[in-house]
Amino acid sequence: MSKLQVLDHPLIQHKLSLIRDEKTGSKEFRELVEEVAMLMAYEVTRDFPLQEIEVKTPVAIAKSKVLAGRKVGLVPILRAGLGMVDGMLRLIPAAKVGHVGLYRDPKTLLPVEYYCKLPSDIAERDLIVIDPMLATGGSASAAIMFLKDRGAKNIKLMCLIAAPEGILAVQTAHSDVDIFVAAVDECLNDHGYIIPGLGDAGDRLFGTK
Numbered sequence: 001m002s003k004l005q006v007l008d009h010p011l012i013q014h015k016l017s018l019i020r021d022e023k024t025g026s027k028e029f030r031e032l033v034e035e036v037a038m039l040m041a042y043e044v045t046r047d048f049p050l051q052e053i054e055v056k057t058p059v060a061i062a063k064s065k066v067l068a069g070r071k072v073g074l075v076p077i078l079r080a081g082l083g084m085v086d087g088m089l090r091l092i093p094a095a096k097v098g099h100v101g102l103y104r105d106p107k108t109l110l111p112v113e114y115y116c117k118l119p120s121d122i123a124e125r126d127l128i129v130i131d132p133m134l135a136t137g138g139s140a141s142a143a144i145m146f147l148k149d150r151g152a153k154n155i156k157l158m159c160l161i162a163a164p165e166g167i168l169a170v171q172t173a174h175s176d177v178d179i180f181v182a183a184v185d186e187c188l189n190d191h192g193y194i195i196p197g198l199g200d201a202g203d204r205l206f207g208t209k
């Protein structure tokens with residue numbers, strides 16, 4: 001079974017409360033989502049391997065550590081996942097970014113695919129799928145399947161808020177994919193929205209409705 005990690009760092013939790021607040025407008029919402037994504041990236045990359053090198057300081061040779069050259073790919077699920085990309089790139093600037101476009105049909109709640117553009121070498125990359133919301137889990141499961149169909153092997157999922165239903169769905173469909181979230185909420189409502197959640201992440205990021 002894949003691991004679920006709830007990132008309970010105080011800065012993440014504080015900013016998440018501001019993100020949830022209905023009074024937070026699009027500009028601040030975007031800034032906060034970017035900041036939380038950056039803070040979460042710090043934890044999601046904790047298992048990245050290091051290698052020792054020697055660095056000449058002004059006074060001596062230091063045995064020091066650098067990332068062991070693993071290639072990283074970020075895969076935002078459009079649209080709302082876009083809000084998390086820049087924050088993550090601030091910490092992992094060499095990552096390549098692939099885009100998977102999915103929207104949830106409001107009646108069936110099933111994901112509908114409309115776009116895909118991925119780095120050609122995704123099979124060699126450590127991939128992090130990003131989306132603020134994990135509700136039924138349909139979109140994340142479909143995006144992950146999409147990547148696996150194209151050869152991806154090493155995949156993590158990072159979301160701001162998850163419903164228990166979504167976590168179970170992804171864990172059932174993809175037991176090899178570890179999930180990182182800032183909060184696990186109570187449930188879904190009849191329209192598939194996370195309760196209490198934050199509303200529609202895409203609409204709040206981009207000012208649509």
Ligand SMILES: O=P(O)(O)OC[C@H]1O[C@H](OP(=O)(O)OP(=O)(O)O)[C@H](O)[C@@H]1O
Binds near residue numbers: 079081102109136166
């Ligand atoms: O777990 P699920 O039940 O699949 O729901 C979660 C999906 O719903 C939202 O996207 P939405 O369909 O609203 O598209 P958008 O990002 O373009 O607004 C969200 O960003 C996820 O991708």
Ligand SMILES: O=c1cc[nH]c(=O)[nH]1
Binds near residue numbers: 192193194195199
């Ligand atoms: O609560 C939810 C569920 C799906 N998508 C969202 O943006 N919010």
Ligand SMILES: [Mg+2]
Binds near residue numbers: 200203
């Ligand atoms: Mg939306």
